[in-house]
Amino acid sequence: MSLDIQAIRADFPILHQQVHGQPLAYLDNAATTQKPQCVIEAVRQYYERDNANVHRGVHALSERATAKYEGAREKVRAFINAASLSEIVFVRGATEAINLVAQSYGRSNLKAGDEILITEMEHHSNIVPWQLLCEQTGAKLKVVPINDDGEISLEDVESRLSKRTKLVAVVHLSNALGTINPVREIIDLAHGQDIPVLLDGAQATAHLAVDVQALDVDFYVMSAHKMLGPTGIGALYAKQELLEAMPPYQGGGDMISMVSFEKSQFAELPYRFEAGTPNIAGVIGFGAAIDYLQKLGLENVAEYEDGLLRYATERAQVFPGLRLIGTARRKASILSFVLEGIHPHDIGTILDRQGVAVRTGHHCAMPVMEHFQVPATVRVSFSVYNTMDEADRLFAALEKVREMFA
Amino acid sequence: MFDLKDLYQEVIVDHNRSPRNFHRMADANRIAEGFNPLCGDRLTLYMRVNDHGAIEDVSFEGSGCAIFTASTSLMTERLKGKTEAEAQSIFNGFHDMAVSDVDAPVDSATMGKLSALAGVREFPSRVKCATLCWHTMTAALANTGETVKTE
Ligand SMILES: Cc1ncc(COP(=O)(O)O)c(C=O)c1O
Numbered sequence: 001m002s003l004d005i006q007a008i009r010a011d012f013p014i015l016h017q018q019v020h021g022q023p024l025a026y027l028d029n030a031a032t033t034q035k036p037q038c039v040i041e042a043v044r045q046y047y048e049r050d051n052a053n054v055h056r057g058v059h060a061l062s063e064r065a066t067a068k069y070e071g072a073r074e075k076v077r078a079f080i081n082a083a084s085l086s087e088i089v090f091v092r093g094a095t096e097a098i099n100l101v102a103q104s105y106g107r108s109n110l111k112a113g114d115e116i117l118i119t120e121m122e123h124h125s126n127i128v129p130w131q132l133l134c135e136q137t138g139a140k141l142k143v144v145p146i147n148d149d150g151e152i153s154l155e156d157v158e159s160r161l162s163k164r165t166k167l168v169a170v171v172h173l174s175n176a177l178g179t180i181n182p183v184r185e186i187i188d189l190a191h192g193q194d195i196p197v198l199l200d201g202a203q204a205t206a207h208l209a210v211d212v213q214a215l216d217v218d219f220y221v222m223s224a225h226k227m228l229g230p231t232g233i234g235a236l237y238a239k240q241e242l243l244e245a246m247p248p249y250q251g252g253g254d255m256i257s258m259v260s261f262e263k264s265q266f267a268e269l270p271y272r273f274e275a276g277t278p279n280i281a282g283v284i285g286f287g288a289a290i291d292y293l294q295k296l297g298l299e300n301v302a303e304y305e306d307g308l309l310r311y312a313t314e315r316a317q318v319f320p321g322l323r324l325i326g327t328a329r330r331k332a333s334i335l336s337f338v339l340e341g342i343h344p345h346d347i348g349t350i351l352d353r354q355g356v357a358v359r360t361g362h363h364c365a366m367p368v369m370e371h372f373q374v375p376a377t378v379r380v381s382f383s384v385y386n387t388m389d390e391a392d393r394l395f396a397a398l399e400k401v402r403e404m405f406a
Numbered sequence: 407m408f409d410l411k412d413l414y415q416e417v418i419v420d421h422n423r424s425p426r427n428f429h430r431m432a433d434a435n436r437i438a439e440g441f442n443p444l445c446g447d448r449l450t451l452y453m454r455v456n457d458h459g460a461i462e463d464v465s466f467e468g469s470g471c472a473i474f475t476a477s478t479s480l481m482t483e484r485l486k487g488k489t490e491a492e493a494q495s496i497f498n499g500f501h502d503m504a505v506s507d508v509d510a511p512v513d514s515a516t517m518g519k520l521s522a523l524a525g526v527r528e529f530p531s532r533v534k535c536a537t538l539c540w541h542t543m544t545a546a547l548a549n550t551g552e553t554v555k556t557e
Contacts, residue, residue: 343471345445346414349529353410362446375446375469404414405422405472 003300009385011036011292022355025390030175030203030334030381031359032225035289039229042288043281054280055254055271069280072287073270076235079290080220081211086240086269090283093234094202095125097221098169100236100273101198102129104246105219106167112138114166119144119152119181120371121174124364126200130169139166146371150177150326158189165190168197172204176365176379177326178309178334180208187216196242202226202234206383207305207332209298212237224282228383229289233282236273243269250275301384305333308382312391319398325368325377335380336363339398342405344376350404351378354397356390413525413532414472421476426483427465440468440542440554442534447474451542459490471535477523478539484520490547496520497540504533 009015012034017024026034046068052061054069076088091097110116116130120143130141142160144152161168168190173180187197196218201210206227212220220237224230238246248255248266252275258265266272293301312335316322321340339347348360359379362369369375380394431452440449447470454463464482469475485493499516504526506512514521526536542554 343445343474345471345532345535346473349413349532350410361444369446375448400410404410405419 001297001300003296003304003384005304005385005387008296009387011038012385013037013040015385019355019357020353022353025356025386025393027380027382027386027390027394028357028359029206029383029386030226030363030379032231033206033228033383034385035228035230035285036292038292039285039288043230043285046281046284051280053277065280068284068287069278072283072290075287075290079210079294080205080222080237081213082237083213084240087237087243089236089238089243089270089273090278091234091236091273092232092279093223093225094200094221095129095223097219097234097236098125098198098200099129100249101219101221101238102133104249104273105238105242106130106133106139107136108245108247110137110139110166113164114139115142115162115164116140117142117144117157117160117165117168119170120146120367121150121152121177121179121365122169122171122367123175123200123202124366125202126169126171127367143367146177146179146368148372149328150174150179150368151328152181154182154185154189157186161189161193161195163193165193165195168195169200170197171200171202172210173201173207173332173334174326174365174368175203175334175381176363176368176377177328177336178331178381179326179328180204180330180332182330183217184215191216203333206293207298207302209302218242224286224289227289228292230279230282230285233279233286235286240269243273246273248272248275252276254278296384302332304384305382305386308386308388308391309333309335311388312380312382312394315391315395319395320402322398325372325374333382335382336377337380338374338377339401342401344378346405347378347398347401350401351394351397354393354400356394356397358394413529415522415525417480417519417522418472418476421479422472425466425475425479427479428467429465430467431463431465434463434465436546436549438542438546438549438554440538440545442470442474442538443555444531445471445474445535447471447535447538449474449478449539449542451478451539451546453485453543453546455490455547461485461488461490461493466539470538471532473523473526473532473535474538477536480519480522481539481543484518485543493543493547497544500540501537503527504536 050064052065054066190197198219202223205222223234255275325336344360434452436453449468452465464485512524545554
């Protein structure tokens with residue numbers, strides 16, 4: 001089914017503004033996406049009508065708030081096809097989800113000499129939590145290299161798995177390169193040796209349909225703000241048997257069933273991992289964002305965005321002096337590049353003055369920059385509300401950059 | 407409306423394309439490194455200061471954006487022959503200009519060629535690109551041996 005992009009654009013109030021006297025072309029969706037009216041409305045309604053703490057009160061507002069909060073958990077479950085609601089833990093975002101797994105699962109399962117396998121294309125949030133864990137336990141980090149297209153090979157994954165490997169943590173869709181990793185095959189390889197796998201889905205969930213049961217993935221992490229939802233909220237999916245065996249990550253209210261000074265009993269799943277009053281408005285907004293994406297249909301979104309990416313890639317390939325960073329065979333949404341002799345930050349400033357918002361920098365993936373021997377790149381990232389016309393404006397603005405530095 | 411040409415003036419484009427004093431200095435007696443983690447701008451600044459506190463020679467190596475490269479190049483030109491105290495005072499004037507109000511007048515008589523960089527005041531995220539070299543200069547004169555970071 002083809003989407004009505006003008007109707008979709010009308011759902012996003014923020015898009016209809018001028019920046020430096022030019023219509024905004026927002027092409028920085030990998031950093032964070034914009035929010036449709038229904039998400040803004042869901043958050044507003046919660047504060048205007050239903051605001052109360054969850055799981056505690058017996059009064060009407062608390063019951064409404066709790067119903068909406070738990071309703072959103074069901075939406076997340078269905079969105080990634082998890083088997084059970086107990087497997088969906090609300091957290092602040094992908095970063096907190098990975099830290100939770102590192103500190104709870106990692107600390108209780110890893111010891112000196114064990115290994116964690118990641119890739120060279122990880123976001124810092126899928127590197128640093130493991131480094132902290134390594135310092136605490138004496139485990140070691142091993143890294144699967146990328147090739148010059150920004151891809152990893154399954155042989156390189158396989159050859160780095162050993163009896164010492166206790167966890168594999170891989171990005172599903174790379175924020176720096178746009179690479180879609182062969183996650184199904186990686187999981188099969190790891191499971192062949194009984195090693196659990198964590199997928200960093202921070203970028204993937206807005207562009208690819210995810211089915212955690214079909215993938216048989218052990219941990220899957222997501223951030224609402226990268227999929228049309230609010231900032232400061234996300235989810236950890238973990239298989240029930242893993243979560244059950246994991247010690248709590250933080251202590252406090254809501255995560256206990258009984259407390260005395262001798263000993264406390266922890267609440268059932270998933271509440272054991274949700275200490276304290278959660279980001280209720282965020283969770284409700286997250287649910288609304290999922291409803292919106294479901295209504296569009298992830299297959300339709302992917303198909304439309306692929307068309308945009310293909311068009312922009314073709315134009316980029318013939319743009320003088322442009323070098324693409326990330327040319328994997330399977331890609332989504334992201335076009336990262338450098339222009340010969342012109343620093344990405346100068347490009348970013350000049351594009352901004354023409355109303356075109358892109359990200360310039362290392363994209364929290366310094367090892368990727370190192371691999372390609374660049375200090376930074378310009379990154380264009382598309383969402384479903386972007387248009388061919390905006391892609392054309394990007395390249396017209398890049399022409400301006402070339403003129404200024406000619 | 408603000409014109410991009412106000413930021414990327416001829417002088418800046420020129421100094422970016424062919425930075426002056428862009429080389430190592432074998433007999434430097436003041437050396438400092440500068441780093442801007444946000445942009446990845448990197449700088450090694452070399453100075454030779456004589457017994458009377460006069461800066462005899464300045465040069466640099468490094469890589470970064472056009473604002474950074476041009477600012478550093480212009481600074482090295484400006485500092486040659488100045489005393490340490492004069493260098494600090496030029497830095498103070500430069501710093502004030504870089505963070506001043508967009509409408510504030512620029513003292514181009516004092517700033518000379520450096521006033522080409524006044525455009526950064528429109529771009530808060532780029533001020534650090536223009537001032538990194540000056541902070542590094544201060545560290546070199548103090549000879550602290552520490553890498554200067556802009557954050
Ligand atoms: C691939 C990837 N992983 C993890 C993160 C971290 O997400 P958050 O900052 O929402 O926790 C990001 C966000 O930039 C990302 O792109």
